[in-house]
Amino acid sequence: MSFFLRWLFALLLLTATYxxxxxxxxxxxxxxWQAQLPLTVLLALVLLVGYVIYLRATLRSIGAFGMALVLALVGALLWVLWDFGLFDLSDPKLMTWVGILALSLVLGVGLSWSIIRRKLSGQVDMDDVEDA
Structure with missing residues (x-):
């Protein structure tokens, strides 16, 4: 359930943006933006905070290579679906939604990676702790 919630919030963040x-x-x-500049700036900053949280956690947990690997897996899945005729690439709106879904999966996996790894391997991750 925790992965689902993290992924859902990533999906909401991406779809709220575009x-x-x-x-x-x-x-x-x-x-x-001209009529409501303060509200526009506030909402942009709220979205930016969400992106910083997700991107920082994702880069710390799976890194750029892991992000590319998750995107490659999603891409391969889409390729298989297209090859079997279950997916149509001609609709630009559908492709935008697929891109949003793929990016949300990357962010969801990145934010949940410690939990996924612990369940798969039994090992616990810890943040780097500096001696005071």
Whole structure:
């Protein structure tokens, strides 16, 4: 359940920022930034904090190579689905949603990696602790 919640929050963060529907921050901010600049800046900073938390945790836990590996696995899965005729690449809106889903999986795995690793290997990860 904990992985699901971390992934869900990553998906919400990405879709709140941008998605093909008219309900996203990028579209709203481009239309309203002059009339509501303080609110636009506040919401942008809230989203930025979310990205910093997710990206920092992901880079610390699985690194750039791990991020590329998770994206490669998602890409290979999509390729298999396309090869079996279960997936259509011609719809740009669908491809945007697939990209958002793929990125949310990378962030969800990155934030949950210590839990996943502990369950698979039985080993516990600890943050680097400096002596005071």
């Amino acid at each position: 998605n093909p529907s008219p309900w996203n921050f990028v579209r709203w901010a481009s239309e309203n």
